[in-house]
Amino acid sequence: MHTGMHTDRERCVRAVQSKDARFDGWFFTAVLTTRIYCRPSCPVVPPKPGNMVFHPSAAACQQAGFRACKRCRPDTSPGSPEWNHRADLVARAMRLIADGVVDREGVPGLAARLGYSTRQIERQLLAELGAGPLALARAQRAQTARLLIETTPLPMAEIAFAAGFASIRTFNDTVREVYALTPSGLRTRAPRTTAPTAPGTLALRLPFRKPLNPDNLFGHLAATAVPGVEEWRAGAYRRTLRLPYGHGIVALTPQPDHIACRLSLSDLRDLPVAISRCRRMLDLDADPEAVDDRLRADPDLAPLIDKAPGRRVPRTVDEAEFAVRAVLGQQVSTAAARTHAARLVTAHGTPVDDPEGALTHLFPTPEQLASAAPDTLAMPRTRRTTFTTLVDQLASRKIHLGVESDWPETRARLLALPGFGPWTADVIGMRALGDPDAFLPTDLGVRRAAKGLGLPATPAALTARAAAWRPWRAYAVQYLWAADSHPINFLPA
Structure with missing residues (x-):
């Protein structure tokens, strides 16, 4: 550690x-x-x-x-891996700060979401990071400002507003203080990019720690893509994003040393949040060396890791959306789950324009889904009950799924819902909430791979064996899934 x-x-x-x-x-x-x-x-x-x-x-x-x-x-540089694999207060606060909560709701809003006093949060962040929530949010604003200054021709006043500064003066002072250059000085020094972008489109590079294996990461997102919300087009995974101030469309393309990211946003203030959510979805702040070293210590897993190191856990940009999709995917094929989800999207999602592809909607919110007449849902009655209960709990905020969710507590709440077994709760823990140790011992693909590798295949025996893989069992699941020839494991052509 x-x-x-x-x-x-x-x-x-x-x-x-x-x-x-x-x-x-x-x-x-x-x-x-x-x-x-x-x-x-x-x-x-x-x-x-x-x-x-x-x-x-x-x-x-x-x-x-x-x-x-x-x-x-x-x-x-990539963010510290600490904030995504730890479950304590500081890590949860850091995930919320990256998601722009301090800029939108202030430190009191941050504290309210975490259930602590502002003093407790300031004290803990200061002790561990040498900076309180306002200073951390300011550093993030400075970084957003630099990104926009260097990669867009936008006027400085628009950049100041988009990066979350209260005035042009604070923007100028902060940039000068952090980078020892004026905003226009930063722009003059910026490396000229050759790739032309459409007006309103930003072209960015998302860094990561090597190695990164894109196969299962992009393969998973492409194979499970919901038509209208996601697509694989010309070597890029594209999807619509629902954001605090508006919406966006992102295209993400794996490159050897970065992920190329093209973003178009209806409101530029959403830039830092959009970047943070895309990084989280692709698990770009992971420390693959720490993960792979731990898993490689198991002689039965070692060959899988040596063959293709650096697997990430494909996550999500919207925790509630993922939970709904996990329920739609219970006991049906990937194709059937996509069809179910596409129907809901067409019926209840918010339409968006996509001049560059075939994306048509934002995935519906729990509130939009809660208004759906249950008899219009083409699914068995018991699953319909599971679906409507989940959606009602999310819409009424009785269950909140977010970057700051407490993993064990949220898992227990999900397991209390009708039709929620360990598989559904843990797949949400792994892919929506980002728990790096979530494990799926009852999953068919995991059990099949375990059997093929000579690992115990019954859930109880496999769980006992997997104790040695902690705290990275969610990554072990990726390696086990990758032993199969399912389309989720391959980059589409």
């Missing part, structure tokens, strides 16, 4: 001296002589160890008066 790695001075110095990119995003190096901060893999000559201090976040570096390095651009 790298928890609090910035406090292990010797390891940090070694990582900086060897320019080890695996630690980008884990900690930041601030240089006392130059007053700049860098990622561990910065290409410039490493400073003397005596001049280095280490911080756990870009926000902490900025608060301590350091400016971002212009060479290694530390704020473009």
